[in-house]
Amino acid sequence: MFSSKLARLPGRRLQLLDRSARRFQSTSGEPPSASGHSPSVANSSYLRTTRESALHTPGLQWVDEDNNNVAGRETRKMNLYQAVRDAMSFALTKDDTAVVFGEDVAFGGVFRCTMGLAEEFGRERVFNTPLCEQGIAGFGVGLASMGHTAIAEIQFADYIFPAFDQIVNEAAKHRYRSGGKYNVGSLTFRCPTMSVGHGALYHSQSPEGYFLGASGLKLVIPRSPIQAKGLLLASIRDPNPVIFMEPKILYRSAVEQVPIDDFHIPLGKAEHLTRGDDVTVLTWGTPVYTCETALHMLANPPESIAQHIPASVRKAKVELIDLRTILPWDVETIEESVRRTGRLVIVHEASRTGGVGGEIAAEIQKRCFLKLNAPVKRVTGWDTPVAMAFEKFFIPDALRVVDAIVETLTY
């Protein structure tokens, strides 16, 4: 087992490299999978594929009288867009003031998230708006200021910027500037986010960092169908305006058993996906699965990269954390983890400069200064727009995450 104390000793780095060389010569290892990195979203161990495991999702809070009794609960296999739709269906059923609106939501949405909702709840509650993001946001602010539940969709997170003024200057500050007399707490923006393989500049962005300075706002990014449903319902009912960013590549690819009842996953809380004492890896959204792959690669490096993965780090116990709520983020969980591991790697798809990683790195550096055994490492998109033909080398992939973990462990 990798010891963080040992790593501080001089010469440690060389020693690790020696071992790595030995591992490379070995012929006893398992052959790497054809893709070179396994598992992927399709067979992720973080997705709950049985009723039993789904019902025991950590932090899950049932929203009905039968509190916390799982005996009679059922689950259904859903992908992420179906879970989002399921959450909105609960919001609309239980709250007569709730409405869903945005561009093309009436026929079911370009990502199918609102399928059948207009038929079920009527066009007065699920309706298309003109193609105008500042209008969608302003309309939502007005609706929510009257106490109505407004669930607005921005078709891609890339197109949230026309609404930036309404979100940052208006929605986020509404309660504060009115002395608490008015608020738009019942407002939620949903928007697809992150890369999709070929989205280029305007169908790939992860703009969460731009909203960090907008106190008064919450920002949530789920990683799976259960998370999406529970976090979205909690977001819709949270007394503050929330931006809910849905990783669009997971809409169809992330599939798990989702409890069919109404439930919340609390906002503001990160979740441990694996426990470990050697290094903390912090991420959210799509890269959760990239990190999962990276953890496997670290433990069982494919032959092609094995020479770069010293044997001693392969048994490192990595603590993987899904941040889930970006604003306000769960400093307590991250600080506790880094105090234990002494190392932090932050992975996000957004560009580095001005990204969320920088904010977290600064805060953790302040809180864990004496506990840190290595600089906080950030694995992020480069400070360029997302260029289509170059996506493979822009979005952090598992190899970059592995490399960052190795570099951090061997610092």
Add this chain to the structure above:
Amino acid sequence: MFRTLRLSATVLGNVPRCRSLATASSQLPLHGHLPTSQSPITPKLQFFNSVTEDGKQIPTYRVLDGSGKVIEGAELPELDQDLARRMYQNMLKLPIIDNLLYNVQRQGKISFYMTAHGEEATLIGSAAALALDDEVLGQYREMGVLLWRGFTYDSVMAQCFGNHEDAGTKGRQMPVHFGSKEHHFHPISSPLATQIPQAAGVAFALKRDPARRGRNCAAVYFGEGAASEGDFHAGMQLASTIPSPTLFIARNNGFAISTPASEQYHGDGLAARGPGYGVQTIRVDGNDVLAVLAAVREGRRLCIEEGRGVLVEAMTYRVGHHSTSDDSFAYRPRQEVEDRKRIDNPISRFRLFLESQGWWNAEDEESFKDQVKKDVMKSFKRAETLQRPELNEMFEDVYAGEEPWNIKEQREELKTLLKKYGGSWEPWKSELKKYKGEGKELL
């Protein structure tokens, strides 16, 4: 060219049918219309501009002329002595409060102020036409609407001073950023035009509320400068497409700070835009309080009945400077302003009308003004002595529910600093005395 001819031939194929129908109804177009539009096909190559057929400007609706007489062909809106007097009294209040607060800003007693000089008729005429519980979203020059609804002088002063009685903003916003839930007046914010699409959302909520549907509208005020913002487009578009009873009240006072309306738009003002959105529209003489009353009343009725947006463009003139941070004589001649004040004064115009009805006289004028001056001065003196809200209020109301760690910790950080320096560092020490509790709740 060939393509055009071929298309014409195709369309011509329908002509006999159209013609035979045309004899039955002369309204049917000669050449039919496109499959996705009701637009009649015309063989005439003709561009057009603005919205009136011959390019003439949209007319301005007026009831009273400059001498307070009903103009030929105009009808007086329903009005009794009591309503007329109340309207006039509220118009009179505005310049009295404005003059005082403008001057005390000049003395540095408040940080900022914006007068409504010249726009009294637009503000009070429209306020009187609305129901007291219609939701109002303003820009910033709409204190008159609040006064009409019973907002007190004390509340005006509390907000402008940011003292601990300022319930609407708790001293957090600049002066004149009023808000009052009790008066259905949404909190003013500085970013221009943001309130316009919000109004459509508010109106949609009214329409969905069985208790208010068909009874209330959302009235949104903005200047002609703000109407250049994308949010104006968004608001008009939304209120017409997602039918919502939104009453758009544009104050076209000729200037956006230094920019004359002629540099703000090339078309026929704001009224010309309404029909483009399918919005019922009227232009009204904003210095004629009875024209504004009638237009907004009818606009409100239409708006609620049809459940859609209605636009009223009130033509007026910003007699005062843009704000206390502006000297308007840097971009317009002093004489022009003096002339407008003399020739087209909304207050004196209405006074002449009231006097002709025997509803007001010089004695009423003097005693009312004296009383207002006295009351306003009393509120001002009182507000001046009141402390600011507790310093702790700086951290409140950012979020509802559990307070996030960063705000909690930053409050603690300020506490630590106050403990360390609050009693000795003079700039902080003297400043702390201005807060209710002198910052002790943080110590």
